[in-house]
Amino acid sequence: MDDDLASRIVAAKRNRRPTKTLVYQHALDLFAARGFARTGLRDIAEAVGVEVPSLYTHIASKKALLFDLMEFGTRDLIQRLHAAVDGVSGSPLAELFALTRSNVLSHCEHQNQTIVAYNEIRELEGDQRDRIIALRREVEAMFDVCLSRGIAAGVMRPVDIHTTTFGILSMSRGAAVWYREDGELGAEEIAARYADQVVRSVASTRIVSGFGDAPVSIDQLVAVGA
Amino acid sequence: MDDDLASRIVAAKRNRRPTKTLVYQHALDLFAARGFARTGLRDIAEAVGVEVPSLYTHIASKKALLFDLMEFGTRDLIQRLHAAVDGVSGSPLAELFALTRSNVLSHCEHQNQTIVAYNEIRELEGDQRDRIIALRREVEAMFDVCLSRGIAAGVMRPVDIHTTTFGILSMSRGAAVWYREDGELGAEEIAARYADQVVRSVASTRIVSGFGDAPVSIDQLVAVGA
DNA sequence: CCTACCGATCGGTAGG
DNA sequence: CCTACCGATCGGTAGG
Numbered sequence: 001m002d003d004d005l006a007s008r009i010v011a012a013k014r015n016r017r018p019t020k021t022l023v024y025q026h027a028l029d030l031f032a033a034r035g036f037a038r039t040g041l042r043d044i045a046e047a048v049g050v051e052v053p054s055l056y057t058h059i060a061s062k063k064a065l066l067f068d069l070m071e072f073g074t075r076d077l078i079q080r081l082h083a084a085v086d087g088v089s090g091s092p093l094a095e096l097f098a099l100t101r102s103n104v105l106s107h108c109e110h111q112n113q114t115i116v117a118y119n120e121i122r123e124l125e126g127d128q129r130d131r132i133i134a135l136r137r138e139v140e141a142m143f144d145v146c147l148s149r150g151i152a153a154g155v156m157r158p159v160d161i162h163t164t165t166f167g168i169l170s171m172s173r174g175a176a177v178w179y180r181e182d183g184e185l186g187a188e189e190i191a192a193r194y195a196d197q198v199v200r201s202v203a204s205t206r207i208v209s210g211f212g213d214a215p216v217s218i219d220q221l222v223a224v225g226a
Numbered sequence: 227m228d229d230d231l232a233s234r235i236v237a238a239k240r241n242r243r244p245t246k247t248l249v250y251q252h253a254l255d256l257f258a259a260r261g262f263a264r265t266g267l268r269d270i271a272e273a274v275g276v277e278v279p280s281l282y283t284h285i286a287s288k289k290a291l292l293f294d295l296m297e298f299g300t301r302d303l304i305q306r307l308h309a310a311v312d313g314v315s316g317s318p319l320a321e322l323f324a325l326t327r328s329n330v331l332s333h334c335e336h337q338n339q340t341i342v343a344y345n346e347i348r349e350l351e352g353d354q355r356d357r358i359i360a361l362r363r364e365v366e367a368m369f370d371v372c373l374s375r376g377i378a379a380g381v382m383r384p385v386d387i388h389t390t391t392f393g394i395l396s397m398s399r400g401a402a403v404w405y406r407e408d409g410e411l412g413a414e415e416i417a418a419r420y421a422d423q424v425v426r427s428v429a430s431t432r433i434v435s436g437f438g439d440a441p442v443s444i445d446q447l448v449a450v451g452a
Numbered sequence: 453c454c455t456a457c458c459g460a461t462c463g464g465t466a467g468g
Numbered sequence: 469c470c471t472a473c474c475g476a477t478c479g480g481t482a483g484g
Contacts, residue, residue, distance in 0.1 A: 019469095035348060037263035041463060053465080054469055062463065119345065122261060157439045163411060163419055170400020171393045178392055185389060193389055200434070201423035208426070209435040213383045245453095267479060279481080280453055288479065 020058040022048045028069050032112035036066055036120045066120060067128045073113035074135040080106045081142055088218065091225020092150030093199055093207070097218045099146060100168055101195035103139075107176035108187035114176035140165050147202065155224065156202045168198055192217075246284040248274045254295050258338035262292055262346045292346060293354045299339035300361040306332045307368055314444065317451020318376030319425055319433070323444045325372060326394055327421035329365075333402035334413035340402035366391050373428065381450065382428045394424055418443075 026047035030039045041062055045052045059065040084102030088094045107114045121132060143165040150156035175190055185193075196215040200208055207224060252273035256265045267288055271278045285291040310328030314320045333340040347358060369391040376382035401416055411419075422441040426434055433450060 033348075035261075035263060037261060038349075040461075042461085051470060052463085053471085056464075057469075122259075123264075159423070160411065160419060163416060164423070166400055166404055167397045167420060167423065170397045170403075173400070174392055174396020177396075185386065190389060193386060194393060197385070197390070197393065197427035201427035205434060205437055205439050208431060211431055213431050266477075268477085277454060278479085279455085282480080283453075 019048065019050065019054075023055060023058045024065070024069065027065055028112050028116060031066065031069070031120060032115040036062075036116075036123045063123065063128070066116070066123060067132070069113070070117050070120065070124070070132050071135065073110065073117045074132060074139070076110065076113065077103070077106050078135065078138055081139065085142070088222060091155070091222055092146055092153055093155050093203060094218055094221040094225055095146050096143075096150060096156075096202070097195045097199050097216070097221050099143060100172070100198045101191045101218070103169070103172045104175050104191035104194050105187055107172050108179040108190060111176050111179060114173065118173055118176075140169065143168055150202070155204055155207055157204055159202050164202060171198075245274065245276065245280075249281060249284045250291070250295065253291055254338050254342060257292065257295070257346060258341040262288075262342075262349045289349070289354070292342075292349060293358070295339070296343050296346065296350070296358050297361065299336065299343045300358060300365070302336065302339065303329070303332050304361065304364055307365065311368070311372075314448060317381070317448055318372055318379055319381050319429060320444055320447040320451055321372050322369075322376060322382075322428070323421045323425050323442070323447050325369060326398070326424045327417045327444070329395070329398045330401050330417035330420045331413055333398050334405040334416060337402050337405060340399065344399055344402075366395065369394055376428070381430055381433055383430055385428050390428060397424075 023044065027039075027044050030043055030047065034043075041052050041055055045055055048055075059068075080102055081099060084098045085095055088098045117132070121129065124132060140162070144161050147156060147159070147161045147164055151158050151161070171194055175194065179187065179190060193215060195218075199216050199221065200211070203211075210224070211220070249270065253265075253270050256269055256273065260269075267278050267281055271281055274281075285294075307325060307328055310324045311321055314324045343358070347355065350358060366388070370387050373382060373385070373387045373390055377384050377387070397420055401420065405413065405416060419441060421444075425442050425447065426437070429437075436450070437446070
């Protein structure tokens with residue numbers, strides 16, 4: 001311990017990845033694996049390679065750390081969903097396919113973000129909780145609007161909108177739980193299959209009659225809308 | 227505190243509902259609301275109306291209490307699913323409808339059992355964890371077998387079986403999370419709608435073509451199988 | 453069923 | 469970025 005305070009800080013700052021990034025990354029992984037309540041600040045500090053009090057240079061509190069992770073993850077998802085919809089404007093069936101596919105894909109590719117965002121909402125209170133719930137409602141609204149347009153256009157059966165949205169989101173969340181990078185099916189395949197099943201489950205019978213038994217593709221659906 | 231030990235025990239035993247039942251009931255409710263890790267034995271003791279050491283007359287440990295709740299809940303679900311299938315032997319589509327409907331219905335009616343069984347599996351280790359996972363695999367197998375038979379019979383499209391099973395189970399689990407007794411839709415309605423959507427999502431196109439746009443009923447499906 | 457109590461661990465602070 | 473430390477709370481035990 002010959003180093004004085006200043007030189008220790010300088011040495012720390014020379015690391016390529018900033019410590020703050022490491023803190024957030026390891027916290028996300030640990031919260032996903034053990035849960036927020038079962039993860040101590042000591043676990044995070046050890047994974048990062050610092051002592052506990054040093055964490056407070058980067059975070060305001062353990063709960064604020066969780067909130068930041070959940071907010072970032074949900075905003076990230078919303079952006080991906082908007083990008084997916086922008087690419088297929090037009091047919092509500094094509095849009096529902098794209099939304100569902102993108103949602104499942106994002107959930108698989110950002111598994112820990114998804115797991116923490118869903119599992120740990122009950123750890124937040126007051127404004128923080130309200131803020132995350134509001135963001136989640138934005139996601140739900142995208143599906144609600146899509147279903148509503150499809151029903152109005154007659155290409156979807158008159159299903160209960162919000163129940164159907166919750167069903168799609170629950171199925172997507174499930175994928176984040178069981179998906180394994182080294183599993184039989186890749187994220188893209190799972191996403192495409194769930195999108196196929198969702199579209200078939202709500203499309204009007206006269207439209208489904210036009211599909212074959214092979215999985216529906218987005219190109220097919222864009223054609224239906226044209 | 228004039229009571230001696232014996233008279234206190236006698237007084238306790240005079241209560242109508244046995245203390246053990248109260249312990250399990252309150253523990254289930256608290257675990258569902260706050261999570262296992264955030265629920266202290268002091269919370270459970272307070273809800274029951276005893277001191278913490280008295281809980282150990284009824285439980286071996288906090289973890290054993292969780293295991294018992296999860297095992298009971300999952301066994302209970304398996305029984306309900308078997309009862310649902312026994313009533314509709316025959317057509318795989320009718321069976322899939324009955325299984326899905328019963329699964330969603332059970333999850334809504336035994337919300338806290340479902341929430342705890344899914345959320346807290348990571349709190350268990352070793353044999354206890356393996357035991358619960360094995361029971362859950364029994365549930366998955368019932369859906370897998372049903373889908374497999376439907377595909378073989380040509381009444382279902384050749385979907386990926388286990389992915390589809392996970393999708394159905396995830397959607398059902400979701401219902402347990404958002405269902406409210408005082409909500410717009412009753413448990414039976416939600417169950418019937420999800421069962422309708424699941425059947426439509428996997429049924430062969432030639433069979434879906436025979437359905438109208440109104441929700442599919444189990445009677446319709448039994449007729450298809452006949 | 454209770455009172456009394458314990459070692460371990462928690463999130464977080466003081467001070468440098 | 470660190471060492472040193474604190475009050476609160478945890479699951480569980482001893483003993484009656």
